[in-house]
Structures are given as C-alpha cells and as structure tokens.
Amino acid sequence: MLKIEGLTAEIEGKAILKGIDLEVPKGEIHAIMGPNGSGKSTLSYVLSGREGYEITGGAASFNGQDLLEMEPEERAAAGLFLAFQYPVELPGVGNANFMRTALNSIRRSRGEDELDAMQFLKLARARMKELSMPEDMLKRGVNVGFSGGEKKRNEVLQMALLKPAIAILDETDSGLDIDALKIVADGVNAMRGPDFSALVITHYQRLLDYIVPDRVHVLMNGRIVQSGGPELAHQLEAQGYASVEAA
Numbered sequence: 001m002l003k004i005e006g007l008t009a010e011i012e013g014k015a016i017l018k019g020i021d022l023e024v025p026k027g028e029i030h031a032i033m034g035p036n037g038s039g040k041s042t043l044s045y046v047l048s049g050r051e052g053y054e055i056t057g058g059a060a061s062f063n064g065q066d067l068l069e070m071e072p073e074e075r076a077a078a079g080l081f082l083a084f085q086y087p088v089e090l091p092g093v094g095n096a097n098f099m100r101t102a103l104n105s106i107r108r109s110r111g112e113d114e115l116d117a118m119q120f121l122k123l124a125r126a127r128m129k130e131l132s133m134p135e136d137m138l139k140r141g142v143n144v145g146f147s148g149g150e151k152k153r154n155e156v157l158q159m160a161l162l163k164p165a166i167a168i169l170d171e172t173d174s175g176l177d178i179d180a181l182k183i184v185a186d187g188v189n190a191m192r193g194p195d196f197s198a199l200v201i202t203h204y205q206r207l208l209d210y211i212v213p214d215r216v217h218v219l220m221n222g223r224i225v226q227s228g229g230p231e232l233a234h235q236l237e238a239q240g241y242a243s244v245e246a247a
C-alpha cells in the first residue's frame with residue numbers, strides 16, 4: 001500500500017504541500033479532488049520523483065519501501081505508475097520502442113524474460129483494440145501530434161501493458177470528450193483487482209461516475225481537508241469547493 005505521512009514540499013522556496021496524510025490500501029481506488037492550484041499535480045510529481053521539488057518533511061512509502069529515497073526508475077520497478085496531466089512529446093522516439101523499453105526494464109527487475117519486437121507488438125495490438133486506438137499510433141513518435149484524447153489513451157495503454165501495482169492518474173480526464181472518458185475509465189476499471197490500487201486525481205466529479213472510488217479526499221491549499229466515500233464527490237459537484245472550505 002501507499003502511505004504518505006505529513007509530507008511537505010516546496011517549489012522554488014514556495015511551500016506547496018503543507019502536510020499530506022494519505023493511505024491507499026492494496027486493491028483500493030482513491031480519488032483526490034481539489035480546486036486548481038491546490039497542489040494535486042505537485043503531489044503526483046513528488047511521488048514520481050521528478051526534479052525541482054524539495055521535500056521539506058514527512059514520509060512516503062510504498063509496500064514498506066521508502067519512496068522518497070528511490071530513483072524514478074526504482075519507483076517504476078517497484079510497481080508505481082504515473083499518468084501525467086500533460087503527457088510529454090518525444091519526437092524521434094517511436095511509441096512502440098518507448099513502451100517496449102519501459103516494459104522490458106520492469107520485466108527485468110521482476111526476473112521475467114524480455115519481450116522481442118514481435119511479442120511486444122502482439123501484446124500491444126490486443127490492448128489497443130480494447131482502447132479503440134488506431135495501430136499507427138505505435139509507429140509515431142511518443143505523443144507527437146496526438147490529440148488530447150489520444151495522449152490520454154496512450155497513457156492508459158502504457159498502464160495496461162506495464163500492469164503497475166499502483167497507478168497515479170493526474171487529471172487523465174481533462175480535455176476528454178465523453179466517449180474518450182469512458183474508454184479511459186474502462187481501461188482503469190479493467191485493472192481493478194486485489195493487486196491493483198489507484199490514486200485518481202481530478203478537478204471534476206464526472207470521471208468518478210465511471211471510475212467509482214472507494215474513498216474520496218479533498219485537497220485544498222496543500223492539505224487534505226476532508227475524506228469520505230464516493231458521495232463526497234457528488235456533494236462537491238453540487239455545492240462546490242467553497243462548501244468544504246467553510247466546514
């Protein structure tokens with residue numbers, strides 16, 4: 001499970017995370033909702049080990065391993081997956097090669113055989129069919145010229161191939177029309193099981209109609225100020241974040 005205790009972090013000397021306490025048990029899907037600028041993306045970046053964020057206090061562990069001491073590749077090998085709000089474009093890096101390299105690096109760390117190009121393609125094509133993704137997206141540069149919806153589907157494809165123990169999805173719903181949103185949600189729901197956890201970060205309740213979370217946490221101004229069941233998302237939709245602030 002993912003366990004975060006009193007986590008504080010700064011960007012360029014500015015305190016952004018002001019004491020995050022959160023536990024996501026194995027097999028559960030938790031949502032983090034919060035207004036713009038509350039620190040949602042910062043939390044996902046800090047958990048992924050991105051540079052530029054200074055951890056000033058607290059702890060974060062995954063299955064008992066100290067996440068904050070691990071390199072980003074070690075976090076991935078331990079089963080952590082992050083889908084970012086703004087997926088990066090990598091011109092000149094073929095999407096298929098990129099994903100096969102990532103998958104093989106994780107397979108190596110698990111002591112599994114690496115997949116050759118043909119084995120990988122077979123696997124990827126099956127998953128892409130489920131995600132209604134055209135096959136030519138494998139040949140193109142990573143995310144290059146992909147529409148917003150295609151980038152999000154590509155992230156879900158990566159997740160389906162890597163089979164992480166925990167996925168952190170940062171506003172995977174932003175910019176998606178309803179059909180793409182359902183495809184992304186189906187991709188996440190297909191992963192549900194006793195060995196899969198997820199932290200679904202979103203500004204809007206809409207995504208949580210399709211990915212029904214076990215718990216919902218409200219992040220405001222760098223702190224989790226309220227937690228509850230799925231009904232909390234509906235309450236926020238109806239009453240807005242101001243209703244929480246006043247509480």
Ligand code: ADP
Binds near residue numbers: 012034035037039043
């Ligand atoms: P959210 O994802 O909830 O919208 P963010 O984590 O992106 O929030 O941002 C939290 C706060 O950190 C905001 O006030 C934002 O302006 C600030 N921030 C984010 N990135 C940087 C940066 N690189 N430099 C300075 N401030 C930043």
Ligand code: MG
Binds near residue numbers: 037
């Ligand atoms: Mg934002």
Ligand code: MG
Binds near residue numbers: 041042170171
């Ligand atoms: Mg964000």
